Amino acid sequence: MKHFLRVLTQFFVFLYCKCLWRTLKFMTRKVTGRCELQRICYNNKPGARRTLKIESSLQFSKSELLQSAVSVPPDSVEKAIDDIMTLKRINHDSNPQLGISLQASLLQIVGYRNLLMEVEKLRREPYDSENSEHEEMLLKLWKTLRPDTPLTGRVSKQWCEIGFQGSDPKTDFRGMGLLGLHNLLYFAEHDKTTALQVLHDSLQPRQSKMSKVEWEKKKLDKAIGYSFAIVGINITDLAYSLLVSGAMKTHLYNVAPEMPSLMHFQQTFCYLMHEFHKFWIEQDPCDIMEFNRIRNKFHRRVLKQLNNPNMALCPHFSASDLHLVNL
Known part of the structure; x- marks a missing residue:
């Protein structure tokens, strides 16, 4: 019984934290006028800190389109960026740097995955x-x-x-x-x-x-x-x-x-x-x-x-x- 109550408590804590996190994201977007990806790109210099945050944001998104962006082929990265900006209702002309930043980070992400496959092939x-x-x-x-x-x-x-x-x-x-x-x-x-x-x-x-x-x-x-x-x-x-x-x-x-x-x-x-x-x-x-x-x-x-x-x-x-x- 105690184990069941502990598991139930942990479950509700998880739900509470998840709801709180989504609420904070929603409120932050309303206040700043920027989505999470925009905030990451504008607040972080190029490199691991920015790319890791973008990778995490895409992987844990509710949107299947965003989740799949981390596994597209390299030649589909540009289309993936266009799809992301369309989904997020971000205007290309007024946010030119965003597309450039997202593309650089996404190329790193899919490149790492491709490198892993190439190394694994040599190892095998x-x-x-x-x-x-x-x-x-x-x-x-x-x-x-x-x-x-x-x-x-x-x-x-x-x-x-x-x-x-x-x-x-x-x-x-x-x-x-x-x-x-x-x-x-x-x-x-x-x-x-x-x-x-x-x-x-x-x-x-x-x-x-x-x-x-x-x-x-x-x-x-x-x-x-x-x-x-x-x-x-x-x-x-x-x-x-x-x-x-x-x-x-x-x-x-x-x-x-x-x-x-x-x-x-x-x-x-x-x-x-x-x-x-x-x-x-x-x-x-x-x-x-x-x-x-x-x-x-x-x-x-x-x-x-x-x-x-x-x-x-x-x-x-x-x-x-x-x-x-x-x-």
Whole structure:
């Protein structure tokens, strides 16, 4: 009985809040002469804060036309804007900026959805050693990271030099499919200086904060680094989870003036790789067994940063310039 009364009370509180919210919206429109979408566009600068509010307003609208606007194809965005302004009885000529603002935000919204589908498609496509394009990408990764060292064979222990687990890298792509390879190659080609530095550091023996005597006593003569390629695939998984959860909207809505693309996602991966490398060194782990703990801690830090709607993860493709900025 008590449970029933509690549920009933919560239901009535929900109805009351919902009615109060709709009443406030109605009164605000009467007082200002503007609908919610107008108020959002006029009171917020371009970027995540404005686009997130527009997205929420459309999704939770009573109108099916407004709800469906967030899932239209990119080439139907203009028509969707016209339909919205007609439904809201907003005159185009007297509100020219509104249409421009709505279009920019709506392109970001549908672009994010399309990016998610594109990334998911790459993730689901397995690496195929019989596919010449897949093989070409893998060999290009080796040549970019090891330009002065010829590969002795397609299957070789040399792959461990760039952080794969065994002599055939294809087995390491199972979790993230082609997405992992695409990201690693993009990092190696477009942020080559940083990628080579991270690879170099990951292979070096790193003396811990303990004294030399303690170091030798504990016989910690192995590299306290990590496997570059494996970590790259793992950070790909982290970036993917940020995208799927919607956490990356803050970043992408701030850095992509219109539709976010795969390039924006890959640039974000470059940033995450560089930041994780710095974070790993700062944490000073005893061995690779601490990887999951440090990775989870890093993930929580990024999520906290993305809670700020003014935050953007900004890759400048330079080891000294990669940093977070407030817009």
